[in-house]
Amino acid sequence: MKVIAVAGGTGSVGSTIVDGLVEYGKHKVFALSRTERPSTGAVNYLKVDYSDIDATTKALEEANVNTVICAIAVISPESNQAQKNLIQAAAQSRPTKRFVISSFDTLHMKEDVEIAPWWGYTFEAIDMLEKTSLVYTRIANGWFLDYYGMPHWKTNLEPWLNVLNMESKWAAIPGDGGVQASFVTSQDMSRFVARLMDADKWDQISAIRGVTLSLDELLQMAEKARGKLFITGLESSY
Numbered sequence: 001m002k003v004i005a006v007a008g009g010t011g012s013v014g015s016t017i018v019d020g021l022v023e024y025g026k027h028k029v030f031a032l033s034r035t036e037r038p039s040t041g042a043v044n045y046l047k048v049d050y051s052d053i054d055a056t057t058k059a060l061e062e063a064n065v066n067t068v069i070c071a072i073a074v075i076s077p078e079s080n081q082a083q084k085n086l087i088q089a090a091a092q093s094r095p096t097k098r099f100v101i102s103s104f105d106t107l108h109m110k111e112d113v114e115i116a117p118w119w120g121y122t123f124e125a126i127d128m129l130e131k132t133s134l135v136y137t138r139i140a141n142g143w144f145l146d147y148y149g150m151p152h153w154k155t156n157l158e159p160w161l162n163v164l165n166m167e168s169k170w171a172a173i174p175g176d177g178g179v180q181a182s183f184v185t186s187q188d189m190s191r192f193v194a195r196l197m198d199a200d201k202w203d204q205i206s207a208i209r210g211v212t213l214s215l216d217e218l219l220q221m222a223e224k225a226r227g228k229l230f231i232t233g234l235e236s237s238y
Helices: 012-024 051-064 079-092 119-131 186-196 215-226
Strands: 005-006 028-033 044-047 065-071 098-105 135-140 170-175 180-184 205-206 213-216 231-235
Touching: 005 012, 012 028, 012 135, 044 186, 051 079, 065 079, 065 135, 079 098, 079 119, 098 205, 119 135, 180 186, 180 215, 205 213, 213 215
Parallel strands: 005 028, 005 065, 028 044, 065 098, 098 135, 135 205, 170 231
Antiparallel strands: 180 213
16 A cells, blocks of 8 residues: 555546545545645545645655655646645655656647647656656546536536537537547546556556547537537637
């Protein structure tokens, strides 16, 4: 049994990962939280202030945390700094050996940062981790199917419109619609992450391949589910 701490464990992706770890039942689970919370069932909470690196280190050590999973939504300079501070705290914590970067998304490379500037934060984290003794990985899970099943699909994720609007029945497809992507539910992602905790070795990229579809195929499935053709448009870039 390992001790796993999930930063952002009360957020949408983080709470889903916590659920997956609890369902798996093989490890002790802590959710890191900025506020004091009582333990609930199989989930324990650790209050942390990410701006205080030494205090965060102490919290990880006192809980004997082996692995930190960062599920903070790293989309701003402030949240980027929180992850960097957490990396530093994990590197200083004697029992902590492994770190999962907050990157539960499609597999993006440095050249993709022009599309979504916040993806650059992933590579800042990687550069920092390379200077530590921590074993690390990032999860490339593709696109979450949850968004297309709301509100009927039970999920912790918040609504987010991307290429399809299931309610209003419209689609904005990038390119010619032939681009393929991998789709997975957030729950299956969390089950993958839970089992990854058992692995003796980690690759620096841990990829999940769910259902592979072109965006045109996704649109056809959406139209079949809604029983009506969508209003569609093609976008020059994504």
